[in-house]
Amino acid sequence: MNTSIIKLLQSGFGTSSVIAQCSPILASQLHTSAPLCRVVSGKYRITKKRDRPLTYEMANPPHYIAHRKSWNSWNTSNLKDGLRRSETAVEDEFIRRFMNGTWHSLVCSEVIIKRQFNHIRVAAIIRHAVSPTKMYFLLGYSEELLSNWLQCPVTLELQTVDSFKDVVFKYI
C-alpha cells in the first residue's frame, strides 16, 4: 500500500463527512510524492534484533505486485476512463480503517477490497481470539454499517487462523 497516501489522508479522517469534503483535494494531489514512494513506500526496515514479523504480503516490496503478490484493491477505477477514482480510493481507505477498528487487534493481514458491479467484497484474515458468536455479531454489524455508508451491498469474506504466528512469513 502506498504510505504517502496514508500520510496525506491521516490528517483529516475523523468522520465520514470529512471524506466527502476532501475527496476532490486528494484527487489532485495524489501523485506529488511519487519519487519518494519508489524508495521507501511499502518496504519495511530491518530491526536490530531481527524480530519484526512480516506477513507474506509485507515481505514482498511493491515492485513484486503481479509477480509474487497481488493487489489489495481490485476495481476498475484506475483503468482508462475509469469512474469514481478519488471516491474509490477514499472509500477503500475508509473500509480498511473501519475493519481494523471494528475487528480490533484481530485482523492479521491486509484488508483486500474487491469491487464487482455495485458489490464490494472485503476479505481479511482474522485471529481466533474471540468466540464464533462474537465474530458473527461483528460480521453482521460491519456488513450492515458499511453498506449503509457506501450505499451498496458489502460482503465480508473472512478466513480465520489460530494465531498471528500462522500468517508470519519471516522476521526481519
Place this chain on the structure above:
Amino acid sequence: MYSNVVVPRQWTRLACLCRSLATIEGQKVPQTSKSSDGISPPPRIPRGPTDILQALAATVGNDPTAAHYKYHDDPYLIPLSNFRKRAYALSAEAGRKAAAWIRDEHAELFTTRVWDPPTKIKTPYFNADPKIEAFAPKPIYNDESKYFKLLGGVSGVNEELKLQFLQLLCFYNEREPDSMEWLEERWFSANMRDRQAATWRLGGLADQIFESMDPKTPEAYCAMIQGMAKYYQAERAHNMAQEAISKGIPLSTSVYNALIGCIGFLKEGTALRIEALKNILGQMNDQGISPNDETLSACLRSLSAWGGGKVLQQMALQTLAEFRQLGIQPGLAAYYYLLCLFCKERGPRFDILSTIITELEKKESLDAKEPADTNFFITAMGVCSDHLQDINMAERLHAILMKGDNYKLVGDAYKESIYYRHYVTVACRHAPFEKTLELLDTLIPNIYVPEPSVMEEIIKTLEVGGAGDRLAQTWSQLVVFGHGKRVKLVERLLEAMINTYPGQEPEIQSKMRAAAADMLDFGQAASEEQETKDIRSPVQKLSASAVCNIIELCSDTKDKADPNWKSVDEALSRLRREEAAGVPARPQALAEVAQKATTVGLPGIAAAAVTYLAECGFEEAMSASVRVLGTMLNRPEKEVETLLTEQHSSLAGSLHPAAQAVAEAYNLAKTGGPVLQDTERPSSSSDSDSESSSDDE
C-alpha cells in the same frame, strides 16, 4: 457522481444502440416469413429483466455438503450443532440490528444517499441528495403514539383516510406487526402457535372510528367483521354480519370466510356446528356471493378443529366434492386440514395422502397462499412416518418439497427440523439400508442435525445394518452435535458397537476400539470439568455395563504395547472405584478379558478384572480366577484348583503380586471375604510354586 462521461462514450453508446436495433430488426423477419435458405430460427421469446439471472441460478443446485449460505465459509465459523446454528445466525442478526440502531440514532454520520429507493429507516439523512426520498413513512398501527389525535381525531379526518386507517387497525388488531426485516428472528422464533382466544380490543380505536363513520360503508363493515372474526370476537362478528345483512349492506366473500372460521366459538356440539356452517354457506348462496378457495380451507379448518369422527369426515369429503364441482381445487392448507381430520395418531389408517401427493405431483409449482400452507409438509411427513409408515410416500413427498422453489413452504427452523425428524425416522425404520445411508449423508450435518431420539433411531439402523465404521463415526458425530454427555445415547452406541464388532475388517475394528477408548476419555474430561467449574447439573456417569463394553472392545488386541490396554486399565480402576452405576450385565465378558490380558502378558489388568468380579460377587469370579491363574502359572486348571482349595495360605508370598491378587479374588468369591491375612504372607512355600512364579515375570 458519474458526471465525467465524455463525448466519445456517447458515440459508442449510440453505435451500440444502432447495432441492437438492427439485431432486433433481424430477428423479426423469420417470425413472419420463412427464409429462403431453409434456416428458420425459433420465434422470439419476450424476456423479463431478471430472466437471465434466474436461468443462471437454476443451473446451480444445492450443495448438501456445504453449510447454509447465511453462515460464513470458514471451518471455525461453520456451525455443526443445532444450538450453534441458532446462536450464529442470531448473533449475525444482532450485529445487523446494532448497526441499524446506530444508523437510526446517529443519522448525521450517514451523509451519502445514492440508494433509490431508500431503505426504511426512522430518521432522514442530513445533508443528503434532496432529490431522493429520505424515508418511507411508517404506518400507524395503534393509537399509543397519539398520532391520530394530532391529525384531528375521529372528527377531524376525512372519511377516506378513516376507512384506510380502520382497515389497517382491523388487519393488525392495533398491534405492531412482526418485522419483515429480521428474517433470522422469524426463522428461529419458537413455533408461534396463534392463540385461539378473543384478542380483539373491545372499545379500541377501531371501534371508535367505526362508530364515528357516518354513512357506514360496506367496506367499513367488511373490515370490522373480518377484524373481529380474525381475532376470535365471534359473537360480535356474527351479530354485526346479521345487522349488515338486515340493512341490506353487501358483504364480501372474505367476510364470510372469516365468519366460517369462527363458528366453533359460537356453537357447541358437532351437529349444531355443522348446522351453522351449512347456514352460512346457504346465506352466501342467497346473497349471490361465489365462494373461493379460501372458503374451502376455512370450512375444512373449522371441521378439523372440531375433533374427529365419521360425521365430520363425511362432511369434509362432501364439502370437498361440492367445491370441486364449482371448480375450486383445494390448496395446501386445505390438504393440511384434511390430513389433520383423517390421519389421527391412533386412529384407523386412511390412505388419503397418496391421492394428495398424486395431485401435487401434477402441479408445476406450489404457491403459498395462507399461513397454514407451511404446515402441510411437516404434517404430511408426520403422517408418512407415524400413520402410514411408508417410505415410498415419504420420498415422493420429499421430492415435491425439493422441486423448484417449493422449499419455501417448509415454514421455519422448528418446522424444518420436525419435518426432517419424521423423514429420517421413517427412512431408518423402513428404507433399505443403502438408501438410508445415502439420505443420512446428504442431510447430516448441514441441513439437519438429528435430535437424541433420532440419533438413537440411526444407531439402531446402523447396528442392524452392521456398519461398524459408521458406528465409530457416530461417536464423533455425537460429540460434535453436543450429545456426547447424553449417557443413554452413548450406552446405546456402545451396545451397538459390541454387537457389530465381531466380523468387521481389522481396520474398522481398530477404529471402533479407538472410538471406545475416546468415550472413556470424554467421560473423564466431562467429570473433571464438572469438578473444576462447579457446574450445577451433575454429569451422568456411564453404567457399569457400558464401561464393560468399552473394556471388551479395547481389550481385543494381541499387542502388549497397544495403548488401548491403558484405557482398559483406566476403565477397570473406574469400575473398582464404583464410579459407574450398577453392575455389569455380562460378567462373562470381563472374565474373558482377564483371560486375554493374561495371555498377552498383562497380569495386573487380569488381576484387577478378576478382583472386580469377585468384589461384585459374581459366580464367574471363581472359574475365571482359576483359569487366569492356570494361564499365569502354566498349569492345567484342575491342578490350580486343588492348589487353591487346599493350601491357599501356603501360596502367599511365593507368587507374583498379580497372581496373588487373583488367588485372593478366588477366595473372596468362594467365601465372601478375604482369607489371606497379612501375617500369613511370609510363610514357607512349596517348591513347585517357586518354580512356577518365575515364569510370569
